[in-house]
Amino acid sequence: MSEYVSTRGDGGQIGYEEAILRGLAPDRGLYVPTEYPVVDLDLLRKMAEMQYYQQFVAINSLFVGDDIPIAVQRSIAVGTYSRDIFDMPDRHTMTPVQWLDGRIVVQQLSLGPTAAFKDMALQPLSRHLNYALDRRGETLRMLGATSGDTGSAAEAAIKGKDTMSLTMLSPTEGMSDFQKAQMAELSGDNIMNISVDGRFDDCQDMVKRLKSMPEFADLGAVNSINWGRIAAQVPYYFSGYLEIARDNMSSPAIGSEVDFVVPSGNFGNVLAGHIAKKMGLPIRRLIVATNENDVLNGVVEQGVYRKQGNAQVTSSPSMDITTASNYERVLGDVFDGDSDVVRRYMEKFEQKGFVTFEEFGASPDSMKQLGFVSGSSTHADRIQSMRYAYSRCARVIDPHTADAVAVARRIISSDDPLDMTPMVCMSTALPVKFEGTVQEALGFVAERPARFVDLEKRARTLGSRGFSATIASGDIDSLARLIRTF
Numbered sequence: 401m402s403e404y405v406s407t408r409g410d411g412g413q414i415g416y417e418e419a420i421l422r423g424l425a426p427d428r429g430l431y432v433p434t435e436y437p438v439v440d441l442d443l444l445r446k447m448a449e450m451q452y453y454q455q456f457v458a459i460n461s462l463f464v465g466d467d468i469p470i471a472v473q474r475s476i477a478v479g480t481y482s483r484d485i486f487d488m489p490d491r492h493t494m495t496p497v498q499w500l501d502g503r504i505v506v507q508q509l510s511l512g513p514t515a516a517f518k519d520m521a522l523q524p525l526s527r528h529l530n531y532a533l534d535r536r537g538e539t540l541r542m543l544g545a546t547s548g549d550t551g552s553a554a555e556a557a558i559k560g561k562d563t564m565s566l567t568m569l570s571p572t573e574g575m576s577d578f579q580k581a582q583m584a585e586l587s588g589d590n591i592m593n594i595s596v597d598g599r600f601d602d603c604q605d606m607v608k609r610l611k612s613m614p615e616f617a618d619l620g621a622v623n624s625i626n627w628g629r630i631a632a633q634v635p636y637y638f639s640g641y642l643e644i645a646r647d648n649m650s651s652p653a654i655g656s657e658v659d660f661v662v663p664s665g666n667f668g669n670v671l672a673g674h675i676a677k678k679m680g681l682p683i684r685r686l687i688v689a690t691n692e693n694d695v696l697n698g699v700v701e702q703g704v705y706r707k708q709g710n711a712q713v714t715s716s717p718s719m720d721i722t723t724a725s726n727y728e729r730v731l732g733d734v735f736d737g738d739s740d741v742v743r744r745y746m747e748k749f750e751q752k753g754f755v756t757f758e759e760f761g762a763s764p765d766s767m768k769q770l771g772f773v774s775g776s777s778t779h780a781d782r783i784q785s786m787r788y789a790y791s792r793c794a795r796v797i798d799p800h801t802a803d804a805v806a807v808a809r810r811i812i813s814s815d816d817p818l819d820m821t822p823m824v825c826m827s828t829a830l831p832v833k834f835e836g837t838v839q840e841a842l843g844f845v846a847e848r849p850a851r852f853v854d855l856e857k858r859a860r861t862l863g864s865r866g867f868s869a870t871i872a873s874g875d876i877d878s879l880a881r882l883i884r885t886f
C-alpha cells in the first residue's frame with residue numbers, strides 16, 4: 401500500500417514521502433500509486449458524519465501510508481483546514497454546495513488564503529514536505545512558474561516554512577493586477593518573485609532549462625505534477641458528494657450517482673475526481689470543462705492529443721494551457737497499465753506535439769470509456785453563465801466556475817429530460833480575483849472578503865520588494881545568478 405511508480409516505468413517503487421520530495425520521476429514520468437485503495441459504502445456513510453479535516457485524513461492517509469505517522473497527519477489536517485486559514489462558513493463545511501437549479505450544484509473550493517482551489521492541496525502538501533524535510537534534516541529549494549493562481553497559492557503555503565525556499569517566475573503578460581499584488585505581498589523571507597518579460601510558456605521553458613543544468617537538478621517542483629497535490633484533492637470529491645447527499649430532501653441518497661464538472665487546465669483537479677471514482681465514489685461522468693484553449697477536448701472526443709502553439713489569453717486565464725501535464729497519469733488506464741506504451745506515447749508527443757490513441761493500439765474513445773466527457777466555453781458563454789447564476793440565486797461566480805456552469809448547461813440540454821443526476825460544478829476561484837469580468841457580466845463587483853480590501857494599494861507600497869527582478873525571456877544566466885544568491 402502507498403507505493404509509487406513512474407508512469408513511464410523506470411526507477412522502481414518508492415513511498416509517499418520520496419514521491420512528494422522528488423516531484424518528477426527520474427525518467428521524467430509522473431508518480432502514480434501501484435494500486436488504488438477502495439472506499440466502501442460503510443466508510444462513506446461514516447464519513448458523512450465527519451468534519452472536513454477528518455474526511456481529508458480518512459482519504460488522504462490511504463495515499464500517505466506510514467510515511468507520516470497518522471497522529472501527525474491528523475494534527476496537520478486540523479491545523480490546515482481551520483478557520484485560521486480557510487474562510488469556512490462553519491467548522492463542518494469546508495466545501496459548501498449550493499443548488500443553482502434542479503440539476504446544477506456549485507461546490508465551493510476557493511475559501512483558502514489565495515481564493516483559488518489550489519490552496520486546498522498546497523496548504524497540506526507544504527506541511528507534509530516540511531515534516532519530511534525536518535525529519536531528514538534536509539532543506540529543499542523550489543522553482544516554479546505560474547500563469548496566475550499557482551504562484552500565490554504555493555507562496556502562501558511555503559511562506560515562513562524554513563525547510564524550503566521558493567522562486568516563482570511569472571509572466572509580464574496575462575496576469576491580473578490582483579494576482580500580481582497577491583504575489584508581491586508574499587515576497588520576502590523564503591519567497592522570491594521574478595517577473596519574466598513574456599508569457600507563461602516562456603516562464604515554463606526557463607524552469608525546464610534551468611533544471612536541466614546539473615547545478616540546479618535538485619530543485620523541487622510545486623506545480624501540479626507533484627503527487628502530493630493530487631492526493632490532497634481527492635478528499636473534496638468525497639466531501640462534495642456527501643454534502644449533496646445530506647443537503648436536502650430532494651437530494652439523492654448516499655450510493656446514487658452524480659456528475660462532476662471540472663474547469664480544467666493541467667488536468668490535476670479532474671484527475672483527482674477520476675481517482676475518487678476508481679476508489680468507489682459513485683461518480684457517473686467526469687466532465688472536463690475547458691475554455692478556448694481546448695487541448696483536452698481533442699483527447700476526450702477524438703483520442704487526439706495535440707499541443708497548441710501559443711495559449712490564447714482568455715477571461716478564464718488559469719485554464720490557458722497548451723499541454724496538460726497531469727493527463728499522463730490517466731494513460732495507465734488507457735493502455736492497461738503498460739508503462740512502456742505510456743513512455744513511447746509521451747515521447748512521441750514531446751517530439752512531435754501530436755499523438756493519437758489509435759497509433760498505440762487504444763480506441764479513440766478510450767477517455768469516454770473511462771467516463772470522461774468534455775466541453776468548452778467561449779467568453780460569451782462564461783458571461784452568460786455568470787448572469788444565469790446571479791439571476792437564479794444572487795450568486796456571483798468567477799469566470800472559471802462559469803466555464804463549468806456553461807458546459808454543464810449545454811450537456812444537460814442534450815440529456816434525457818427525466819435525468820435528474822446532480823451535476824456538481826466545481827468553483828475553483830472567488831470572483832474577487834477577476835473583477836473586470838464580473839463587472840462586464842453583472843455591471844457591478846461583489847463585496848471583497850476583508851483580507852482583500854486594498855490589496856493592490858498595499859502591494860504598491862511594497863515597490864520593488866514585491867518582485868526582485870524582471871528578466872528577459874530566455875535569460876537563463878540572470879535567473880541562475882538570482883537563484884544562487886537567494
Ligand SMILES: *Cc1c(COP(=O)(O)O)cnc(C)c1O
Pocket residue numbers: 516517518549550624663664665666667668669670718719800828829
Ligand atoms: C489551476 C486552476 C484551474 C485548472 O486546474 P487544473 O488542475 O490545472 O486542471 C482551474 N481554475 C482555476 C481558478 C485555477 O486556479
